[in-house]
Amino acid sequence: MAMISSEIFPICTYLPAKSLYRFKAVGKGFCNLLKEPFFLVNHVHNSLKRDDTCFFLQLERPCNEEVRLHPLPSQQGSGVPRDVLQFLSKSSQILASTKGLILCRATDKTPHEFYVCNPATKSRLPISLPTHDENLNAHVVIMLLECYDEFDDYMMVHFETPANWSSDYACKILKSREGLWKAMEKGFCAGGRNMKFNMPVHDNGVIHFISDCGSYITKGSPYFEPYIMSYNLKNGTSTMLKLSKSARKSSSDEKCDMSIFKWGKVSMASSSICLVRLKRSTFKVWILKDYKTSKWRRIMKVKAKEMGLKEKYPTITGFTVMNGELLIFATEQYIYSCGLTGENYMKIEEICGNKCKYYVSLTPYIDTLRPCGLGATPLPC
Numbered sequence: 001m002a003m004i005s006s007e008i009f010p011i012c013t014y015l016p017a018k019s020l021y022r023f024k025a026v027g028k029g030f031c032n033l034l035k036e037p038f039f040l041v042n043h044v045h046n047s048l049k050r051d052d053t054c055f056f057l058q059l060e061r062p063c064n065e066e067v068r069l070h071p072l073p074s075q076q077g078s079g080v081p082r083d084v085l086q087f088l089s090k091s092s093q094i095l096a097s098t099k100g101l102i103l104c105r106a107t108d109k110t111p112h113e114f115y116v117c118n119p120a121t122k123s124r125l126p127i128s129l130p131t132h133d134e135n136l137n138a139h140v141v142i143m144l145l146e147c148y149d150e151f152d153d154y155m156m157v158h159f160e161t162p163a164n165w166s167s168d169y170a171c172k173i174l175k176s177r178e179g180l181w182k183a184m185e186k187g188f189c190a191g192g193r194n195m196k197f198n199m200p201v202h203d204n205g206v207i208h209f210i211s212d213c214g215s216y217i218t219k220g221s222p223y224f225e226p227y228i229m230s231y232n233l234k235n236g237t238s239t240m241l242k243l244s245k246s247a248r249k250s251s252s253d254e255k256c257d258m259s260i261f262k263w264g265k266v267s268m269a270s271s272s273i274c275l276v277r278l279k280r281s282t283f284k285v286w287i288l289k290d291y292k293t294s295k296w297r298r299i300m301k302v303k304a305k306e307m308g309l310k311e312k313y314p315t316i317t318g319f320t321v322m323n324g325e326l327l328i329f330a331t332e333q334y335i336y337s338c339g340l341t342g343e344n345y346m347k348i349e350e351i352c353g354n355k356c357k358y359y360v361s362l363t364p365y366i367d368t369l370r371p372c373g374l375g376a377t378p379l380p381c
Contacts, residue, residue, distance in 0.1 A: 009033075013042040016053070017100070017120035017367040018079040034369065044370045048099055051266050051323040052364035053078040056094050056102075057335065057352075060318070060359045067094065069365070072322065073337050073349045078367045080119040087381035088119075094361070095198070098154060100368030103127075116154075116372045119365075122379045125372035130158055130172045130181035153177065157207065157233070159188055159197065173233065176373045186236025192223030201262050201273050206230050208241065208273060213256040226251050226258055228273070244286055244296035247277055255279060261321035263287055274321050274340075281305065281316060285327065285340060300327075300340060307348050310334060318360040330360045 012020065012033065020034060020043075033039050053075040057068045067088040069080050088094065092104040100120065106113040117124040154176050159169040168187030174180070193211035201208040208230045217224045225248040228241040242248075243258075251258065256279040264271035273288040275296065285300040304314045311331055319329035327338040328351070335354050339347040354360065 009039070010042075013039065013046050014050075015043075016078045017369050020369070021120070040369055040371070044100075044368060047366065047368035047370065049266055050366060052097075052366045054365050054367075055320075055322065055328065056097070056361075056363040056365055057330075057354070057356060058094060058361050058363075059356050060361045065089065065356060067092075068352075068355070070335065070352045072326065072328075073351065078365075080365075080367065081122065083381045084119045084122060084379060087379060094363050097363045097365050100366060100370035101154060101372060102363070102365065103156075116156075117379065118368075118370060118372055118376075120367040121369060121371075122381065123372050123376045124379055125376040127156065127174070130174075130183075157200075162187075168238075171231070171236070179374065184233075184236045186238075188229075188231045188236075189238035190229055191227065191240065192217055192221060193226065195229065196259065199259050199261070201260050203262065203271055203273075205233050207233060208260060210258060210260045210275075213251050213258055215252045217252070224252065228260060241288075241291075242294040243275065244294075244298070246298065247275060247284070247286055247296065251277070251279075259319070262324065263321070264324040266323075271324070274324070276319060276321060276327065278316055278319065281314065283319075283327065283329075283338075285321075300346070302338075302346070304331075307336075307338065309336060309348070310350070317354070317356075317358055318362055320362040320364070322364045328362055330354050330356075330362065332357045335362075 054069055054071045057070060059065050067085055069085060071078060088104070091106055091108045093107055094102050094104055096103040100118055102117050102119065104115055104117055106115065114127040114129065115124045116127060156174040158172045158181065162169060168189045170187050171184040172181045173184065191211065195209040195211055197209060199210070208228050210228050211226045213226050227243060230239045230241055247258065256277065258275065258277045261274045261276065262271055263274035275286040277284045281304040283300065283302050283304070284298060286296040286298045289295045289297050304316060305312070309331065311333060314331040317330045317332055319327060321327055321340070325339065325341045325344070327340055329336055329338070331354065333354055335351040337349045337351055339345050
């Protein structure tokens, strides 16, 4: 530790994990630095203030296809060791990511096993689900708590599909420091539609899910049109949040795909919800302006064929919003970005080719030294 000057130390706490591991070749000072608890605390604390720098690309449904990592436009220095990507490609599906940690489901095990992994440090922590039910419809979501001053503070939320469709989803919460699943007194009321559990938006202790857009609900039902349902992780209250009238119009259609994402960069004091609708290769994007009144503002409408892409008639196979400013979307051949704010508004950039071709999953990521928690072991790669 003494070999690292007081001037260099603060700078190092802001560097990505990839750069820090490269500096290990400089001398023992850097090797010891990565083991110092005080340095790790500062590095993790600073990483929580940074936006994601890259994303994982994989098929939505696991089939031992290659997992790839690509940087966002104008981002450099982040990465994942090649042997870790090979390990994930052969054995795992990435379900979620949060500031250097990813939640994975082992695809080479029956029944399915889950684990939290830090690809940069090549460590993982197995997660035991709070149920022995092998129901494949059970859902697991990982997210950060709001108090970012904790060293390894993250939480997992487990929703179990009810046996009766009209019942609530039983909810249990696992906090990383406690290591025990705790059941919520109230379950999650999802309403009459199926929810898209793979894209939660967590803000101020409340988790939000958007429903699907299928046409299986009878007209006149309060659940006829798609909606957002929130779940308060403090008191277990479920509350419906309406979408804008223009977003709901003609949305009960199998060809309509709507998703929600967190809106706002990490550096911003406040955040909101971003709604993206894709129908007939046309993107529409709204921002939630007033939570209490469900007031939305549309910020973009554009047809894919008018975006100047390489394909004349592009087919969209996946999309997400990263860092509250970039729409990342895949076609059968390429991955593109589209700016949603400021000087980059409607700026289209080609990021990479799409070897997956078909329906893909795009998971934001930033490499940090964040620990998985007590009991973590090295990755077998």
